[in-house]
Amino acid sequence: MFHREGRDSDLDDEIRSHLDMAARDRRARGESARDAQSHAMREFGNVGVVKEVTRDMWAGASFETFLQDVSYGVRMLVKSPGFAAIAILTLALGIGANTAIFSVVNGVLLNPLPFPNAKRIVCMFQEKSNFPKGSISYPNFLDWQRENRSFESIAAYRWTDGTITGVPEPENVRAQRVSATFFPILGVNPIVGRTFSADEDRRGANPTVMISEGLWKRMFQSDPNVIGKRLTVAGQGRTIIGVVPSSFHLQLFNFRTADVYEPIGEETDEKFFHRDSFWGTNALGLLKLDVTLEQAREDIKRVNVGLAATYPDVNATIKANIIPLKEEIVGEMRPVLLVLLGAVGFVLLIACVNVANLLLARSTSRQREFAIRIALGAGQSRIVRQLLTESLVLALIGGLLGLILAKWGTIAALAAVPRSVPRSEEIGLDPRVLLFTLCVSVVAGIVFGLVPALKTSHANLGGTLKDAGRSIAGSRSRLQSVFVIGEMAMALVLLIGAGLMIRTLAHLWGIDPGFDPHNVLSFDIHPRPSLASESPDSIRAAYRQIHSTIAGAPGVKYVSLNWGAHMMQSDDEVNFWAEGQPQPAHQADLPMSLEYVVEPDYLNVMRIPLLRGRFFTDADNEHSDRVALIDESFAKKYFTGQDPIGKIVKLFDFDADPAQRTWIPLTVIGVVGHVNQFGLADDATMPLQAQLYRCFMQASDLNIKNIGQGASVYMRFQSSLTPEAFFKTVREKLLAANGDMIVSDNESEEAVVARSIASQRFSVSLLGVFAGLAVLLASVGIYGVLSYLVGQRTQEIGVRMALGAERLDVLRLILGDGARMTLAGVGIGIVAALGLTQVMAKMLFGVRPTDPITFAAVAVLLCGIALFACYIPARRAMRVDPMVALRYE
């Protein structure tokens, strides 16, 4: 702008100097001073107009010319709505997909966790031989808390039962037990009241509870005087001391944002305070300001050395596993998200190539416009700048539309496969995502606009249009062909990626989980709150009654009560000592097995294969000998080469006091097939494979008192019913007979199995969508280019036909062009894919990244699609009338 003022005054001076000289010459020729002046001025002409026209020549790269270009560009787009619509839609799809994935990457990987000291917070586990992230026993935790020197504070947490009674509508909610230091570490401030004090987090303290904002609204109508009110959870009356805001979200292995929080140390069951009790407790720690993760690990190692020496029986091999909080939450997602980001980048590239092709084709019709511009004095850089501005306008409009598409798309995708992505509540269009979209739009605009702009402006400088016309069309169409080959290659890579994931998913679905999940439903029951305090016989009678009530419900084929581990949902382990094995020196060395406590019909509910011996019957009850079944992994590992039937397995009686702990001997009566406890995909790699089944009604008196708090029900129902309808009838019947029972967490077993591979299903859906998009765009691209080429070659085709070529020859000619482009693209794509799919190796299951079947199938598919896209232009070429073609110019 300042530049312009200087130039303005310079021009003023120049014109004034011209007028002075003209007047001077006139005076020299004899005119009077006044005449000379006025004649000179008249001869000069309108000074203002001359200045104006001269100033137009200054149009350099200034903001005003940019705005001019923008408005001109918009006008040009309005004039060709068809082109604009296709280009904008293509760009919107490409940019929108990128925005969507980036918003996920942003929310999950890039954004810091929503806790003030997130970088210093770590997750703590006890590393066990079977579980790298195993639970911590509470006494060990307390020692860590007391003896460590590297943490400001640490807090333990575990899941607990959240059955709320004593209200008009009793329900079962998510509940967690946490240390008093838990919320302070995370920097969570209650919106009403306060967090637990250290005194409340102790044995024998007055029972207190914190509730979630959601529960506060639902059950207490956001009453500001809720502090001090009572709430009965799991049969225990508690005083409400605070409300946790609904902005608090956290999802870890043993922690889910809950409706009810209780102090972990105020446990009434004294078994919790045994050093060898592992109740699914994990911990969080806040590192001191100047302490690194490594230092903290060393510090806890030091504490553990002391613990191992003091309590060799339990802690001989105690080890801590400390991981940064963010890593724990998002670590697994990182490779998947990065692959998706790469995939969607390809889609955008393909979209850009398509639009570039469109621009190249369109530039032919704009030749005259640019010829005029050049005649008016525009240089090549001026034209390039103008064309780039038009491209930017296209890109920005496409980007805006893409933002809208991305918003909808992300919501739909996350709703389709819930809980497959951690931190999903933090995914949204925040400023960084908007900035990303803007940058991507600008870069895309330059990418697809630059080459056509250069081509177009260069073409017109050549001089006469006639001569240059053909050779320029030739180089233009060669460029378009190169673009199309590139598109096909990228589409092929994406398709192969999607194909590999589809095969992975197919393999996963094909895995035999060891049981038949179809037409199986499970739910949790919490019988009357007083049940746990009744006599063992009373508890058993209650459950027997529950069993017969359910068995009589319509649609029920088989029913089994269940306690202990639940396949693919939760695990429960027991230490044992198998007959024939040497007695371990330390309790910590005891081998571990998964434990399922089931009824006789469980075999028929889950259809687990019985390999040897027999399953439980009704004759196995609390009055008969204790029996058990083991799975084939257990048999192979602990009874190698022997017949396990009749052998004794001694279970460590955790329910008893430490002083009175004994071994409970069980006789093995059968061997069953192995089930995938840890999910379809993950089970094979888990170290803990041994599985043991014991009889529900044979639970010891102490054990049955635990079970009195709640158990699960597994049923096989008639296939003609839907799970929802079936559950409704069962629930009604059950509640009719047991008014104060709480029924919760019903889920069909098929859903449980599907959930275990949710992450792979998520990836497949997204990759499939992107691959589909890519193929669609690439097909449109090849169709467009071939149509254009056919149009360009109409004359040539006419000549060929006039010279005797058959229609079939023409068809072969055009198809040959298309085929050559396709084959080149497919060839390049295969080579590229061989390298690129290595990136996906971790996400695959049962198929190699270079799987030849997938490669071949995809190549054939893409060739077929491309052939189809070539067909219409080819047919049009075939129908060319030589007479018309030869006349056409």
Place this chain on the structure above:
Amino acid sequence: MNPRYQNRIELLQGTLDLLILQTLMWGAQHGYGISQVIRAQSGDVLQVDTGSLYPALHRLERQKWIKSEWSVTENSQRAKFYQLTAAGRKQLAEERSRWTQMSDAIAAVLTNRPEEI
């Protein structure tokens, strides 16, 4: 309306460029001087309108074929002088040859009779 303007011949923009560049071949000159030279050398036929001259000069300068410098005339008047650059010299040669080609072609058409095609 000054009767002299009636004889003015509008010059095509490309041709004006050629004339300006050629004029500057003889040395640096200011805008007024260039228009006077062209008029004199063409025998008063070609009278360059300032509305074409100054835009042309500024455009040629932007295209880096001429460059400008404020200086003083022999009559001690301050004026903006233009001179050819090396690129301008090359451009002049190209435009001269194109002009010659064009005019030869037109002359040929005007003198040849139809049967001689």
